[in-house]
Amino acid sequence: MKDILYKYLSRWTSLGEEDQQAIVNEIRVEKLDKGAVLFKQGDVPAACYFILEGCVRQYAIDEDGREVTTNFYTEEQAIAIFNHHKSDKSSEYTFVCVEDSVLVVGDLDQEKDMYDKHPQLEFMTRRMMEENFSKVQAEFAAFIASSPEARVKTLLANRPSLFDRVPQHQLASYLGITPESLSRIKKRIG
Amino acid sequence: MKDILYKYLSRWTSLGEEDQQAIVNEIRVEKLDKGAVLFKQGDVPAACYFILEGCVRQYAIDEDGREVTTNFYTEEQAIAIFNHHKSDKSSEYTFVCVEDSVLVVGDLDQEKDMYDKHPQLEFMTRRMMEENFSKVQAEFAAFIASSPEARVKTLLANRPSLFDRVPQHQLASYLGITPESLSRIKKRIG
DNA sequence: TCCGCGCATTGACTTAAGTCAATGGAGATC
DNA sequence: GATCTCCATTGACTTAAGTCAATGCGCGGA
Numbered sequence: 001m002k003d004i005l006y007k008y009l010s011r012w013t014s015l016g017e018e019d020q021q022a023i024v025n026e027i028r029v030e031k032l033d034k035g036a037v038l039f040k041q042g043d044v045p046a047a048c049y050f051i052l053e054g055c056v057r058q059y060a061i062d063e064d065g066r067e068v069t070t071n072f073y074t075e076e077q078a079i080a081i082f083n084h085h086k087s088d089k090s091s092e093y094t095f096v097c098v099e100d101s102v103l104v105v106g107d108l109d110q111e112k113d114m115y116d117k118h119p120q121l122e123f124m125t126r127r128m129m130e131e132n133f134s135k136v137q138a139e140f141a142a143f144i145a146s147s148p149e150a151r152v153k154t155l156l157a158n159r160p161s162l163f164d165r166v167p168q169h170q171l172a173s174y175l176g177i178t179p180e181s182l183s184r185i186k187k188r189i190g
Numbered sequence: 191m192k193d194i195l196y197k198y199l200s201r202w203t204s205l206g207e208e209d210q211q212a213i214v215n216e217i218r219v220e221k222l223d224k225g226a227v228l229f230k231q232g233d234v235p236a237a238c239y240f241i242l243e244g245c246v247r248q249y250a251i252d253e254d255g256r257e258v259t260t261n262f263y264t265e266e267q268a269i270a271i272f273n274h275h276k277s278d279k280s281s282e283y284t285f286v287c288v289e290d291s292v293l294v295v296g297d298l299d300q301e302k303d304m305y306d307k308h309p310q311l312e313f314m315t316r317r318m319m320e321e322n323f324s325k326v327q328a329e330f331a332a333f334i335a336s337s338p339e340a341r342v343k344t345l346l347a348n349r350p351s352l353f354d355r356v357p358q359h360q361l362a363s364y365l366g367i368t369p370e371s372l373s374r375i376k377k378r379i380g
Numbered sequence: 381t382c383c384g385c386g387c388a389t390t391g392a393c394t395t396a397a398g399t400c401a402a403t404g405g406a407g408a409t410c
Numbered sequence: 411g412a413t414c415t416c417c418a419t420t421g422a423c424t425t426a427a428g429t430c431a432a433t434g435c436g437c438g439g440a
Contacts, residue, residue: 060331068335070327081323092328126316133271133323137260138282140330141250144366145258147398148427168388176334181427183389337428338397358418371397373419 002029004052005104008076012124023118028105038079038095038103045091047105048080054101055165058093059173069174072098072162078128080106098166148177152185191219191292194242198266202317203310213308218295228269228285228293235281237295238270244291245355248283249363259364262288262352268318270296288356338367342375 002024009020029052032038039045041060049056051073058071058079070093073079079095086092106114115122143151152175156163162171172182192214199210219242222228229235231250239246241263248261248269260283263269269285276282296304305312333341342365346353352361362372 062335066335068331070331070334081320081327086324092324092331129319129323130271133319133326134276134282136323136326136330137271140326140333141258141260141282143330143333144260144364145252145256167386169386174334178428179388180390180429184427187389368398369418370399370420374397377419 002052004076005050008050009124012127013120015118015120019118019120023121026114028107030103030105032097032101032103034097034100036097036101038097039091041092041094042090044089045108047107048078048111049095049106050078050080050104051075052102052104054103055098055162056095056101056103057098057166057170058095059170060093067173069170072159072166072174074159074161074165078132080125081129081132098170143176148175148181149185149189151175151177152182153189156189191242194266195240195294198240199314202314205308205310209308209310213304213311216304218297220293220295222287222291222293224287224290226287226291228287229281231282231284232280234279235298237297238268238301239285239296240268240270240294241265242292242294244293245288245352246285246291246293247288247356247360248285249360250283257363259360262349262356262364264349264351264355268322270315271319271322288360333366338365338371339375339379341365341367342372343379346379 005024005027006020009015009023015023032054038047038049038056053075056073056079057069058073059067059069062068073095115125142154146154155171155175168182169179172179175182177185195214195217196210199205199213205213222244228237228239228246243265246263246269247259248263249257249259252258263285305315332344336344345361345365358372359369362369365372367375
């Protein structure tokens, strides 16, 4: 299981094996059941997460009471960017496990300690953040420019496993369409 | 003009007046004409920017040759997040002035020097990045969840000045709709 | 094992946005 | 000042997605 972590550390840092082991040994890994909530919209997050196995859905309830799914995190993805800019630092999103999942959990109040002990971690965090940011920007651009049908095709091409792992109506919400439309589009392009 | 900068520094750092002046004096401010290009899609950006006055449009040409506008930057906004994650660090977007503009230009190869001299700047940069990230995420979520008409209403509410400053067909592209639809929606909700 | 609920699918209909085409106005150029 | 070009608007028509409603399958709980 932890080999995923080693792979990730190697990709993003130039740490030696001993340092990597030191980090991995300090790390808390938790197993969460399907339906488990990492934290809720309005909560102040106490930890950041890195997915070793499973799938986490990010969603918000908007002003009209509708549930909007804004992301799915799967293996090797980090949930680490929150609303630092909001004065109360509360989350605008709820994060919930779509499947039984195994996550690295990093307590935010130990963040500084970890960075002091392992300076390269801070660099890695920055890089992950930049990568995530670029990705979200690119996805946003693609979303703006494409029709619902094109969006479904893109998602099928880029993350086909989501269609097996995630309920259709949540996928539809993530794609900005109704479940009925998603069903019809799938039939049309199937 | 530079009072905008002071305001911004005060908001984001706890620097004393002397330090602020030191920073502001080191800074390069440039006046650019409407139509001037900061850098093009495919270029490796040499600088980051902060808008004191004017308006910059961010766009990309997609695979089908269509121009997709992905953002408009106006007063007090920073253009500072690039594709650090791409191996060649080239930009996926072109940035062009929609109006005559006045920008702070920060050479990226002097970035480290500036951070060494003024450590708080690095903190400020991180914060700006986090804020931008949260904002893009929130905008994305809102975009997913709303119809073209609702998106127009939201933009009218949040950034009404764009409708005066920016050509309609570019706004339409930014909103993910055709210029014809934008025209009709405006008439409908006007 | 059986029952019940949630959810995916399908159908009929409505509606809003896309497409194609024409018009007309404002600003730029000479 | 006249012309040209670009672009916003408007119209007619097409199409795809939304809405409302019914059905039926599958999964989980008792």
